[in-house]
Amino acid sequence: MSQASHLSYRAGGGGAVTRRAALLVIGVLAVQLAFIASYLGAFHRPQPHRxxxxxxxxxxxxxxxxxxxxxxxxxxxxxxxxxxxxxxxxxxxxxxxxxxxxxxxxxxxxxxxxxxxxxxxxxxxxxxxxxxxxxxxxxxxxxxxIVPAGRGDARALSAFYLVVGWCVGGYLCAAVLAISAGARAATPRRATVRLGVLALYSVVSGLGGVIIVNPVLDALGGNFFALWGLGTLVVFAVGAATLALQGFLGVVGIGVAILLVVVLGNPSAGGAYPYPLLPGFWRTIGPALPPGAGVWTARSIAYFRGNAVTGPLLVLSAWAVAGTVLTLVSSMLRGHTHQGPELIPRAPDGPYA
The missing domain is CATH 3.40.50 (Rossmann fold)
Structure with a gap:
């Protein structure tokens, strides 16, 4: 193809979809179908099991x-x-x-x-x-x-929606921090700054969620500061995991985070249907993912005086620690990869170079 023909082809929109874009679109389709399959698989026939x-x-x-x-x-x-x-x-x-x-x-x-x-x-x-x-x-x-849900908490779903909101905030904040300066954290300093911003965002996000759910809406009781701490941990755990995935996988890491948190995590969280009503696969993975651990803990704080939260809090802490460590590791690996070329000064342009 001649240069003129090539320019005409591009001007006519022939290059509007690159190979990379096509692959990403296929990935989006896969996530969409997985979303449908996961939610319908978990919810289409709830039956008590053990x-x-x-x-x-x-x-x-x-x-x-x-x-x-x-x-x-x-x-x-x-x-x-x-x-x-x-x-x-x-x-x-x-x-x-x-x-x-x-x-x-x-x-x-x-x-x-x-x-x-x-x-x-x-x-x-x-x-x-x-x-x-x-x-x-x-x-x-x-x-x-003997442990009824609050008057403003129909079918005890407020904890589920609160935790889902925190999870959404976590991965969206991490995605914005990453794509604002490239999908990969190229240096440990940049990764550290992003984690610091995420930590601050997590504190504010956790506080905002608790204020909305109670006292604004009076939808969920329990200790205010305990719920605030839980929200901070949930947001940071999801956000740190998203940063880690982005560090190793680039933009695709955002899709993987959505797959874990939204596609698999939300239907298995025990929100609309607690664990004994879910099919085996979702009943098994739910407690190990941030939404499930968060929903269980939020309900325990609200209605069960904080009982039985050690395991779920350890799960959330593990996600937070692993996400932090892997984010820093990925940045160090990227920094090492780019260290050689960055040390070579670029020759100046112009006739006197």
């Missing part, structure tokens, strides 16, 4: 009752005997059991204790399963929510 049920019953019927509940078709319950109602309540409040069945030894009307603060859909699903099982034994059951 929901932890504490059983309080007289000794003479306890063993048989536990075996029947534990062996229901589809294994919706993981029934375990406990000595008394106080123990059952303790297990629910410490997030060791999802619900408890208290059998009336003198009548046919039993009680089911649930925790709506852990997710309204889970409490409802366990109630339906236990009600059917009781009806088969010619018994009835009344449900008592």
């Amino acid at each position: 929901a932890d049920l504490a059983v309080v019953a007289p000794a003479q019927v306890r063993g048989e009752l536990v075996r029947k509940l534990d062996g229901l078709p589809g294994r919706p319950l993981d029934a375990a005997p406990v000595p008394d109602e106080a123990t059952a309540v303790h297990r629910i409040r410490h997030r060791e059991s999802d619900a408890a069945l208290v059998v009336d030894p003198r009548g046919t009307r039993d009680r089911l204790l649930v925790a709506g603060g852990a997710g309204g859909s889970l409490a409802q699903a366990v109630e339906q399963v236990v009600t059917r099982a009781e009806r088969a034994e010619r018994r009835s059951v009344t449900t008592t929510d």
